[in-house]
Amino acid sequence: MLDNIQKSYIKKESIYGPDNYKPLPVVLSKAKGVWVWDVNDEKYIDMMSGYSAVSHGHAHPELLRVFHEQSSRLSLTSRAFYTDTLGPYLETITKMTGFEMCLPMNSGAEAVETAIKASRRWAYRTKKVKPGKAEIIVADGNFHGRTTTIISFSSDENSKDDFGPHTPGFISVKYGCSKSLKAAINENTAAVLIEPIQGEGGIIVPPENYLKEVRDICTKKNVLMLLDEIQSGLGRTGKLFAYQHSCGNCSCDIGCKPNQPQESKPDGLILGKALGGGFMPVSCFLSSKEVMQWMNPGSHGSTFGGNPLAAAIAKRSIELLDEDKLIENSKVMGEYFKKSLIDMNSKIIKEVRGKGLWLGVEIDPKYISGKDLSKLCLENGILCKETHETTIRYAPPLTISKKELDWAINKIKSVFEEVEKKLPKTK
Numbered sequence: 001m002l003d004n005i006q007k008s009y010i011k012k013e014s015i016y017g018p019d020n021y022k023p024l025p026v027v028l029s030k031a032k033g034v035w036v037w038d039v040n041d042e043k044y045i046d047m048m049s050g051y052s053a054v055s056h057g058h059a060h061p062e063l064l065r066v067f068h069e070q071s072s073r074l075s076l077t078s079r080a081f082y083t084d085t086l087g088p089y090l091e092t093i094t095k096m097t098g099f100e101m102c103l104p105m106n107s108g109a110e111a112v113e114t115a116i117k118a119s120r121r122w123a124y125r126t127k128k129v130k131p132g133k134a135e136i137i138v139a140d141g142n143f144h145g146r147t148t149t150i151i152s153f154s155s156d157e158n159s160k161d162d163f164g165p166h167t168p169g170f171i172s173v174k175y176g177c178s179k180s181l182k183a184a185i186n187e188n189t190a191a192v193l194i195e196p197i198q199g200e201g202g203i204i205v206p207p208e209n210y211l212k213e214v215r216d217i218c219t220k221k222n223v224l225m226l227l228d229e230i231q232s233g234l235g236r237t238g239k240l241f242a243y244q245h246s247c248g249n250c251s252c253d254i255g256c257k258p259n260q261p262q263e264s265k266p267d268g269l270i271l272g273k274a275l276g277g278g279f280m281p282v283s284c285f286l287s288s289k290e291v292m293q294w295m296n297p298g299s300h301g302s303t304f305g306g307n308p309l310a311a312a313i314a315k316r317s318i319e320l321l322d323e324d325k326l327i328e329n330s331k332v333m334g335e336y337f338k339k340s341l342i343d344m345n346s347k348i349i350k351e352v353r354g355k356g357l358w359l360g361v362e363i364d365p366k367y368i369s370g371k372d373l374s375k376l377c378l379e380n381g382i383l384c385k386e387t388h389e390t391t392i393r394y395a396p397p398l399t400i401s402k403k404e405l406d407w408a409i410n411k412i413k414s415v416f417e418e419v420e421k422k423l424p425k426t427k
């Protein structure tokens with residue numbers, strides 16, 4: 001329950017900041033690993049992880065060490081000069097992902113913008129699309145960020161309403177349906193931009209063959225396949241990248257070998273969130289030399305993009321995925337978590353979707369709203385938030401131990417039981 005201390009912080013936020021978020025009623029003050037404490041030292045387990053940005057857990061000791069070391073040595077220079085951190089980071093991330101080049105940015109939306117710009121340039125200069133005609137195909141229910149261009153192709157009315165005029169050049173087709181995607185392609189199509197699993201859309205997992213079919217269509221039609229793995233990438237789904245779930249003969253269980261054949265490998269990959277190790281905004285666009293060759297001096301950039309602190313943190317963040325076995329833990333704990341949720345057999349739960357430690361629990365709004373359930377979870381020590389009103393997303397740090405997960409599962413179970421107890425008896 002809120003006391004006066006918490007109320008005063010909440011009041012300040014609402015007096016001095018606009019209402020563009022509706023936070024849950026808790027005021028957080030510190031965190032370590034999967035645990036978070038409010039200003040009164042009440043403890044919660046973080047099943048939200050900053051929308052998947054805190055995959056390494058809060059204040060990961062090694063990242064904290066890098067953060068201290070790098071920020072006391074050199075944190076910001078701009079890209080007007082070379083640094084001793086950017087090259088090694090770019091080398092590490094391209095080798096690890098199997099892409100030729102990486103363009104560093106800060107927020108996820110900026111990396112999506114970068115992908116849009118790079119693929120349009122490629123379309124005009126390599127594919128020879130007529131000036132001003134390039135089109136990008138996206139999917140209904142997408143979430144790619146909040147810039148004026150990106151909201152132009154959102155299907156969520158409130159995110160775009162009265163923010164127009166909107167940017168033209170985008171065509172939205174049904175998610176998960178490669179047929180409608182194929183039908184939307186014409187000679188002006190530069191790229192297809194999709195999420196391998198839609199996160200904000202409610203953890204929507206497409207049909208198994210979808211990405212492979214999209215890959216085939218894009219190859220045949222000379223269209224770039226761009227995947228937004230800002231939320232799904234870097235181990236969240238139990239593989240390095242979510243697209244690797246549909247890479248038929250990839251022999252690596254957790255998808256960590258970039259040189260194996262990968263049937264659904266995109267032409268461009270967008271990363272963010274967990275790339276910053278839970279410390280800072282770090283994003284990037286990865287692609288081939290063929291695409292990146294057109295990003296010449298003056299065409300694109302960012303004051304903070306690729307700064308020494310970001311580069312040092314991002315490099316260690318991706319190295320730790322392997323060193324700390326985070327991808328494997330995501331896979332193993334995720335399967336256990338999913339099974340535990342299904343085994344609860346709660347009539348409030350309509351469906352459990354997702355892969356790895358990225359689960360969407362579809363609740364029956366007849367019994368309780370997503371918002372009220374999130375609040376109830378909060379009161380029971382679980383930080384989580386609904387997306388699309390009826391989906392509760394559980395996405396703990398990938399470092400979570402079996403013991404910590406069991407703690408969460410027990411709490412979640414008692415929340416569902418509490419709701420069921422309050423239900424009017426059905427005949």
Ligand SMILES: *Cc1c(COP(=O)(O)O)cnc(C)c1O
Nearest residue numbers: 107108109143144145228230231
């Ligand atoms: C969070 C997210 C973004 C936007 O990232 P920001 O850092 O908030 O700009 C884009 N795409 C996907 C899939 C996301 O989950």
